[in-house]
Amino acid sequence: MSRRLELRQVSKRFGDIDVLAGITLHVEPGEFVSILGPSGAGKSTIFSLLTGGLEGHGGDVDFDGRPLADTRRPFAFMPQHDALMPWRTVIDNTALGLEVQGMSRKAARGKVAPLFGEFGLAGFEQKYPAQLSGGMRQRAALLRTVVQDRAMLLLDEPFGALDALTRTGMQRWLQTMWDRHRWTVLLITHDVREAVFLSDRVYVLSRRPASVLREIAIPLPRPRKDLASPEASAIEADILNTLLDPQPAERT
């Protein structure tokens, strides 16, 4: 089976600033992969290249064995801020992707409505985003993402803006959802614990210009209930060392 997504030596400059200096990474079908990196490294830029928001300056991107340019929008994308439209009700926000795909508003609502319970949003269909709590907004944005039925999810720091308690709750919830649905996910985060808890593999990026410092497999059994098992803590410490003191890895 070919890889779902493969980036080879992908580069990007803004003016004369190098942001991505040859990113190489891959994601297998049904795999949950995270990208960890310092703020401003260029993580969101990778997603902009994948979703067509930006043009790259070299390197190849393949999707299911074919150049990405030949495929038809295989990604469902969740931007760094929830990007809910304040003027749309929650149900119409979550149905946005289906509407853009050409579904009528009524049919799109009919398709998302049954999922509101599973996403902890039941009863809030007709509310506006301003009436939701931070965690609910993120779940609404996530529902808008997964309901598009794309081959792969791109999640940019989905829980970055939440308080620690809500974030932990959301991480557990996402893990349960992923166990149930087995989406192929590429997740951006700067939260080491989140990456270890959720992922099958983690790529650690360097500071700008970003390249992959390390690729780390997380062989912990699923479902992962315990956030602070000794094995998880050891991997976390290892990743933190790489992030805080990247020289040894760069020298090799």
Add this chain to the structure above:
Amino acid sequence: MSQPFSATLRIAVLFGKVGPALLSVGTLVLAWELYARLSGISPTTLPAPSRVLAQAIQQRQALFDNTVPTISATLAGFACSLAVAFILSVLIDFFNPLRRALFPVFIISQTLPLVAIAPLVVLWFGFGLTPKIMLVALVTFFPMLVALVQGYESTDRDISALLNSMGASRMRIFRLARLPSSLPYFFAGLRISITYAVVGAIFAEYAGAAKGLGIYMLNAKNNFRPDLVLAAVLVSALLTLALFAATVLIQRVVMPWERLDGARKS
């Protein structure tokens, strides 16, 4: 909570909102009234507010007959200006060089002194509705255009990126994101422009008209009746307030989510 209590509460809240405004206006009118009475100034120079009000009531038929044309000129001119501003704003949004080509012309149009332009426009287009529409449009068009163009540009970049990732066309992104994003700017522009519009219409009538608040003020002044001038001013002020309130009401209906911002789980 008992019904009468909440009713009292609502009145108290309402008074809390409009109370300060009533107080300041009331103080001003009272000071004016006292000055006009006690200083012995002639009513043909400075009439007391009570006299202005009495005259306004006495002359209500004439005032009404002259208000109707002003309202139609204001609304017709404003509607034209809105339609053109909207069409141009869309063209500019889709074709940016247009902005650099057109904005200098519009900025110059905003520097034209109304006193000089109004008589000329009346001279060219006669005493009918056309010159009034043109002058109202002249003063309101550019603020509306700027508000709309700025509103489109205020669109959240994440929302644009999201729609782009979904495969939405430029047209679709405009309709789904840029247009709704411009609404707060549009209404802010609307509230300012609607007050300019009334002034523009009165100015146009002042420069020449068969009927209208502007020409009524001019005639009253020429007949040494400052009380009637001020009565017409009172009417135009009420008219402006009413139009302003209408825009606020329309905004509430069109943007029901706006009042919720910052609110939680109502």
